[in-house]
Amino acid sequence: MKKFLSLLLAVLLCFSCFGCGKGKAKDYVLTEDTFFLLMTNMQYYPEQYLDSTLEFDCFTYALTDVNDQTYICGVRKSSSEYGCTCGRDTIIGFVLESAEPLPEPRNQSADNGDKTWVHLTGKLKSAEKTEITIHAYRNDGTIDPDRNEVISFLSFEVASCDLIEDASGLQYYVIK
């Protein structure tokens, strides 16, 4: 019995160290398992990542707003509002800011993983989100110029960007 109680206390102590998350790490490498989780958390609580170096794989995506301004983003396809697999599909990621030219997005209109994949490192620029107003899509995938929707993305300052030749192990569509 003493052994059991000691074991119980030891387990509780261990869990209490990381029972509510892995938030103590300063830098984050987003893997296939943690991409969605960390990306949504960054959207929710960007302040706690401002000092962290982030590293992740994504594909480049050009978002053109209603004023014809184009934003190059690093994203993956996801479900609506960062998490619900019950809504409309959308993308999750960052607006990319880089001193160097970023690889051009390709095959953007096709709903598959044949995209320009990159490995990025860098930091969040700030906790402020950039709101990009785009024309909404109809159910058939065509653009509806009469309706707009707003995408809010954090800005990511790219420190390094490497092209990924073989993205076969990377998930185009991420869910929890």
Add this chain to the structure above:
Amino acid sequence: MAKNQSAGAAPGQSKKLRSHAAAMAKLTPFPRISFIVYIILCVVALLPWLCIYNTDIPGIEIKVSGWNAFFCGLTGKLTTPGGIFGNMDTFNYFAPDACKPLALYGLLAYAFLIAALILNGVMLSKKAQVLHLPAAVLGIGAAIFSVLGFSAADSVNNSNILVEYCQSNPACSVESYAIFTAIILLVAVIFNVIGAVKFFKAQSLLK
């Protein structure tokens, strides 16, 4: 020498002692049963105290388990991702007013539950049946905080989580199974209460 004195001193006293010993012997199963129920409760704590249930998936889309609520209350970290046994961070983003009390009640409920488990363990190993009453009190405390946790989880319905996170999808709903913790706790408490009553009755036989 002492044995001879006791045997020969008072037949009435000896009868009392035998009755007391018999009554105490009947108490043996109670701490064992309540201890097992508390162990079961540690597993039940993996059930969601708060979750988004989505019939489109179907199943639980995202959850905060009893252990997650406990550890979030213990560490005060409600915004870190990838918590063990749950994701308080997502719920906290949409419903912080509900998640803070949920974490507090989770902490208190499982602190009481663990204390009750330890008391029952001590009772089992030391045969200290006198601990039935404090164990019952701790169990009742844990049940009360579980009910409060259920109430806090239910208040998440007042937030905009279903509108924003689920895009008002009717397939989504906010659920909580914290009430099961309270119900099962009452089973453990009943055994502790019966044990306490029988213990005090057994003690009264000595008077």
